[in-house]
Amino acid sequence: xxxxxxxxxxxxxxxxxxxxxLAVTIGNTIGAGILRAPGxxxxxxxxxxxxLAVWMxxxxxxxxxAFSLAELGAMIPRSGGQYVxxxxxxxxxxxxxxxxxxxISTCGSAAxxxxxxxxxxxxxxxxxxxxxxxxxxxxxxLFTILLWKGVKVGARAQMFTSALKALALLALxxxxxxxxxRFMPVDRSTVAASLAPLAATVLALQAVIYTYDxxxxxxxxSEEVRDPGRDIxxxxxxxxxxxxxxxxxxxVAFLHVLPLSALAGQPLAAGAVADALFGVRGNVxxxxxxxxxxxxxxxxxxxxxxxxxxxxxxxxxxxxxxxRVNDGGTPTVALLLSACVTIGFISTGTFGxxxxxxxxxxxxxxxLSFISLLLLRRRRPAAPRPYRAWxxxxxxxxxxxxxxxxxxxxxxGDPLTAVRAGLLLGVSYPVYxxxxxxxxxASG
Numbered sequence: 001x002x003x004x005x006x007x008x009x010x011x012x013x014x015x016x017x018x019x020x021x022l023a024v025t026i027g028n029t030i031g032a033g034i035l036r037a038p039g040x041x042x043x044x045x046x047x048x049x050x051x052l053a054v055w056m057x058x059x060x061x062x063x064x065x066a067f068s069l070a071e072l073g074a075m076i077p078r079s080g081g082q083y084v085x086x087x088x089x090x091x092x093x094x095x096x097x098x099x100x101x102x103x104i105s106t107c108g109s110a111a112x113x114x115x116x117x118x119x120x121x122x123x124x125x126x127x128x129x130x131x132x133x134x135x136x137x138x139x140x141x142l143f144t145i146l147l148w149k150g151v152k153v154g155a156r157a158q159m160f161t162s163a164l165k166a167l168a169l170l171a172l173x174x175x176x177x178x179x180x181x182r183f184m185p186v187d188r189s190t191v192a193a194s195l196a197p198l199a200a201t202v203l204a205l206q207a208v209i210y211t212y213d214x215x216x217x218x219x220x221x222s223e224e225v226r227d228p229g230r231d232i233x234x235x236x237x238x239x240x241x242x243x244x245x246x247x248x249x250x251x252v253a254f255l256h257v258l259p260l261s262a263l264a265g266q267p268l269a270a271g272a273v274a275d276a277l278f279g280v281r282g283n284v285x286x287x288x289x290x291x292x293x294x295x296x297x298x299x300x301x302x303x304x305x306x307x308x309x310x311x312x313x314x315x316x317x318x319x320x321x322x323x324r325v326n327d328g329g330t331p332t333v334a335l336l337l338s339a340c341v342t343i344g345f346i347s348t349g350t351f352g353x354x355x356x357x358x359x360x361x362x363x364x365x366x367x368l369s370f371i372s373l374l375l376l377r378r379r380r381p382a383a384p385r386p387y388r389a390w391x392x393x394x395x396x397x398x399x400x401x402x403x404x405x406x407x408x409x410x411x412x413g414d415p416l417t418a419v420r421a422g423l424l425l426g427v428s429y430p431v432y433x434x435x436x437x438x439x440x441x442a443s444g
Contacts, residue, residue, distance in 0.1 A: 012079055012310075013151055013329030016225045020155040021218040021235020022242065023162035027296030028304065029214035029243050030165060032116055035286065035293075037207045038254055039266030044204035046197075048260055054201065055251055058208035059244030062215045064399040065366065066240045067389040068373045069216050070233040074387040075376070077232075079223035080311025081304065082216070082369045087315065089372035089379075096317055096432045097425065098368060101361040103308040107338055108354045110301035111345035114139045117294035123287035136346045143298050144339040147306075150328020151224055154303055161296035168292045169246055172270070172285075176253035179277050206409060211247070215240050220304040224329065229386025305338035306331050316439040356414070360421040363407045370400040 038051075045051040072085045081102055087095025114136040122129030147154045218225070218235040225231045254263060257273045266272045270289070274282030310331035313322025322334045345351035373389065373396055389396055411418040 011325050011329070012223050012331070014224055014226050015152055015329065016155055016221055016231075017227075018231045018234050018238070019159055020221075021225065021231055022239050023155075023159040023296070024217040024221070024300050024304075025215055025235060025239025026166060026243060027158055027162040028217035028300040029212060029239070030169070030246065031113065031214075031293055031297050032290055033211035034169070034247055034250055035270035035290065036268050037211045038251055038269035039263055039272070040207045041204045042260050042266075042269070043264040044200040044207075046200070046260075048255060050201065051204075051255075051260060052248065052251060054204045054208050055247050056244070057205060058212045059240065059247065061209060061399070061402055062212045062240045062244070063237065064391075064395045064402075065370070066215055066236040067391065068370055068396045068399055069219055070236045071385060071387050071389040071392075072369065072373055072376075073219040073222045073232040073236070074229045075383065075385050077222040077225065077228035078311060079221050079307040081220040081308050082365045083308055083311055084219075084222075085372045086365070086368045089375045090368060092315075092317075092436075093429065093432050094368060095315075096312075096435070097361065097428050098365050099308055099312045099317065100428070101358050102365060103305055103312070103338070104341070105355055105358040105362050106301055106305040106308065107341040108345050108351040108358070110140065110298060110305065110338075110342045111136070111351035112355065113294050113297045113301060114342070114346060115351075117291055117298065120287040120290040120294070124284055124291060133346065137343050139298060140302070140339055140342050140346070143302055144335060147299070147303055147335060148326070148328075148330055148332060150326070150330055151303075152328065154299065154330070158296065158299050161292075161299055165293045165296050166242075166246065168289045169250060172274075172289060173249050173253040175277055176257045176273065202409070206406070209406060212240075212243065214300075215243065217300055217304060220307045233387040302335065302338055302342070303330075305342075306334040309334035309337060316443075317435055356417055357420055357424065359414075360407070360410055360418055361425075363403065363410050366403040367400065367407060370396055370403060374400075 041054055042051055045054055069082075069085075076084055076088055078084045080099070083095050083099035083102055086098045115132065117139055118128070118132045118135035121135060122132060128135055146157055215236065218232055218239070222228050222232060225235075254269060254273050257276050262272065263269050268286065270286045271283060274286045276282070278285050309318060309322050310325075312318045313320055313334065322331070322337070324331065324333045326332050345354065374393065376383070377392070
């Protein structure tokens with residue numbers, strides 16, 4: 001196993017524990033989606049029991065995926081995310097595609113989150129409303145400076161901001177149960193879905209799965225976890241269970257305030273609930289929660305992106321300077337480049353198009369990761385596995401089939417973007433050959 005993995009040239013610090021793992025899982029997953037998606041899910045389900053069942057199903061799907069990736073993270077404790085697994089099991093070219101896609105799309109996601117944070121801050125602080133772009137850029141710069149100080153500082157910031165996010169959502173849940181009686185009476189009527197029941201449920205499940213995405217955050221830091229065989233599975237499984245519990249609580253609370261018919265079709269479900277609870281102040285309350293939620297997301301996405309570039313640099317798929325690490329355990333060049341790309345996306349406003357173009361690959365990453373587990377179980381049955389996926393191979397196959405179905409639905413939903421992604425894949429191979437030749441000539 002060790003012979004198949006190039007050793008990094010930088011020195012990452014093994015200082016992270018379960019607390020950080022839970023924090024980065026929650027911080028990377030829970031964002032504005034839980035505040036927006038309930039309206040779309042309500043419109044496509046039509047009844048409260050199905051509405052809640054879809055949210056539960058999303059959590060179960062994430063848990064099945066976590067079983068598999070937790071085994072890979074404990075088995076191959078290298079920072080870098082799914083790139084590491086795919087390169088080890090399938091090959092360098094597949095890893096190259098996964099790594100570059102993951103790095104660019106994570107930078108794009110950091111840009112999108114920073115913009116949402118800045119827009120929401122403009123609602124809370126009107127003076128900042130005309131400075132959305134500059135606020136987003138300053139946010140990225142400030143977090144880059146914070147993360148530059150070292151992995152311990154970044155970990156403490158992650159735990160603090162993630163805890164703040166969870167508390168903000170729980171405070172909203174408490175307000176729903178304590179204040180709703182004086183506003184709108186609860187109507188238990190059902191909603192007529194606009195599509196056939198099966199198609200509508202599939203669309204609802206797609207929206208929910210997108211909201212759960214991010215549960216694999218800790219595997220980007222596997223090399224820095226003190227006891228990866230124990231702490232990575234605990235972080236991933238505990239994180240998914242915590243997120244599922246929070247999502248169910250939030251949705252039950254929303255239904256306590258508004259009937260399903262009032263939630264259905266709301267572009268910002270939390271906004272409608274907050275309006276019912278707080279009146280004219282509702283928009284400010286929700287915007288404040290979004291600001292708090294986005295802080296932990298930026299703090300998670302920037303170091304995640306840097307770890308992908310660090311791992312690729314260590315393996316010769318990017319310049320070796322990307323593997324430089326400071327005394328605090330931060331891959332400085334990789335972090336700086338990730339921040340620059342993020343700011344570039346913010347400044348040009350291209351992050352939406354980039355994320356849409358790479359969405360096909362983003363979903364395909366999970367497909368390749370689950371295939372990697374199946375291949376490694378067959379090819380290297382005697383390799384040390386501190387944690388074994390519960391229910392293997394059934395849980396892995398179910399997660400794989402679900403990811404394939406999700407990938408096909410993504411392609412069918414936007415065939416033009418899928419064609420562009422295919423062209424990008426075609427271009428990637430000659431680029432990979434060029435990088436490999438350059439690495440060979442440099443080593444020779």
